[in-house]
Amino acid sequence: VQLVESGGGSVQAGGSLTLSCAAGRYTYKRNCMGWFRQRPGKDREGLAVLWIGGATTTYADSVKGRFTISKDNAKKSLCLQMNSLKPEDTAMYYCAAERCSAVCSSLSLARRNYDYWGQGTQVTVS
DSSP, rough: OOOOEEEEEEEOOOOOEEEEEEEEEEHHHHEEEEEEEEEETHHHOEEEEEEEEEEEEEEEETTTTTTEEEEEETEEEEHHHSSOGGGGGOEEEEEEEEEHHHHHHEEEOGGGGOEOOOOOEEEEOO
């Protein structure tokens, strides 16, 4: 399984960052991919999920209107454009993939439904 995140860093409140997740060819065939984050002392939460074969997406209320998930088929990668960042967005951000059609058809944001994970990239907003 190959999921490698990049693009994290430190930014001031109100700023923007774009995260990328490079997916191996095999992993990219999984039905859906998403972004999750884990804030200090908190459970890992789902932020945005995208159906690889189409344009269907879903977002958590906490990031709706500020974050945008997208895919680049040529690069076999998943992106997360994050705007209007807030200090509470500080977290480790993870890319995940899943092939279960039931999970993907529902665009689940539940961590337990995803089998494949990257190592994470840190985002700090001050």
